[in-house]
Amino acid sequence: MIREQRVVDPEHLLFESPREQVFITGSEAVAEAIKRANVDMAIAYPITPQSESMHLVGDLFANGYLKDYYRAENEFAVMAAIHGAALGGGRVFTATSGPGTLRAMEMFPVWAGSRQPIVCAFMCRGVALPPSIQPENIEMAMLLDTGMMMFHAENAQDFFDMILKAYVITENTDVHLPVGVFADGFFVTHTRDRVMLPPEDIKLPAYDSGRAPVPAFDMETPPIRIVRDPLLNKSNFISFAANASWHQEILAAAERAKKYIHRYLGGLLETENPGAKILLAASGTAVSQCREALKVLQAQGIDAGLIKIKSIRPFPANEIVAATAQADLIVVPEFNAGGWLAREIKAALNNNERVVGGPRVFGGMTMPTELIVNEVQNALSTRPALNRKQ
């Protein structure tokens, strides 16, 4: 039995329909998004802290919201089967976490290379060794150059909106790239939060494979012979040029996605008190901690602002340059040991000695507000020039 839902224009579903407040977990927010996303098929494999969301997606299948769903044998198989299903010309969804992400790694560049608008949620967690199921987002660093678009949710509301909007953004003919929607595991997935939801009796229009820039694998969409030559194995200029231009096209598709990210996510980043000389720059739940730290800093008479980076790929390099033009200090708190976000920001900026990469917590540690405040105060005390400007 397919539940009766009315297909509506994405603009109506995302922006115009009245929303009601509910108090739900991030995992439940994922299911609420999929309920309205008109997904044909989802494939699941258990891993903490992702599992609950895919249980709930399974319940959606049982209630007729999806046309197919199964538990596969491991994450590589999940991502391969999702690839196959997307080749078949329908809308798909899956999700994973930490070690599952790494196990499936070979498939992510394949998704991008085959221009598939797959949406995959990542409930980030630590990776071995030592083993940890706790929140940490180092896996995002490993996905930065897979060709996938990457959105980082701060909370359950973001997680809901970004998953739904990911389909609308990527299914444009000039985009068609996989989208990873990331949330920090447990903090977002296993806590309840207020989320504003549109009605559950409306859904997105079905995916139209006829609008894809590459033909569906259904023997109905010309050209039937899709691969003419084994380019991969030919060592000649045409082979190299074809491969390189395809890579460039994937990067260009992400650039072209920016206009849709602006329209649907309200920009690749958001700022708060952007004129301040001291800025905190973060993504994911670190943003929420930064909001608290801002209150403390401002109470201490320190004028500080915030940059929330929502789109990690494409990366808002120009926007960050603009947002930090007046800043003397940019502190980048992160939930991982590698500091990938600080590296990205440093790479985008001139005068990047202004960037302080920290605080960094990992292995499941929380990020108390004091850590961020201390980082700012340390930077101010060791940089007399900054202090004078304050």
Place this chain on the structure above:
Amino acid sequence: MSTKIITPVEEFADLLPKEYQDLVAQGPFFEKKRVEDLGTFKEIIEEHPHCAGCGVSLGIRLAVAALPAPEDTIIIGTPGCSFFGLVQTAVNYSNTAFGNQNAVASGLKRMLQIRFPHQHKDVVVLVGDGGIADIGLDLTLHSWFRREKITTIMVDNEVYGNTGGQESGMTVQGQILNMAPTGKKFPKVPVFEMAKVSGCVYGARVTVASPRKLGRVVSNAILIARELGPTYVQIYAPCPTNLKFPPNQTIKVAKEAEKDYYAFEEFMTDEVAGYLKRQEEKKED
């Protein structure tokens, strides 16, 4: 698909390559051809760069000539020698990551069933021995456990050919190859036997030296997979380049193997036996 999909509009017809025009005019789409008809129609496989005497290329040629409905067949592969011929076939062919073929085929078949509930779309996995017996063994077995309605065909050349002649799980015990400098230490992986106990409703083991038999079992396997469950065909396709025999001896080597460890074998469930019997009766009518 309908004939419209491949038929060019009049204005463009003479601009298309000769091989495409031949495919439209004399190809196997919409008119069932068999291995026995080879030489009388334009095959869907085009010129390819396989080595002289390649057993795999012959196995692929015979298998695709036996497709019951090439106009509605999608072939899923994995990187390796089989890639060279298969990318030159006039069907949708996907070849992505190593050993993932049966998972890709599972997702694809299910999506095509969603999108075309009243039409048969044959999803056929056609890969080498390494792809099935080694790197993709778990995904292959699980697609059978799940009873996915796909056909899996192994072209078994008993070696990793494309990477330069290394031992595979299907190499015979004792064979000296790269990465087996003192000879392989264990027997061939019993994939055919595994298929019997893992959910395949039909299986056949043949060699490229028996083309008619090969064509019959491939065609049956695909028709059965549409209706009843996963099917498996294992084709012995010896490799002159890496097994170091003259390229004009491929059929002879395959014939010898048929008398020995690669004898023809077929298994089927009672349900399949009944289905095949009904098909035979239909033909006689």
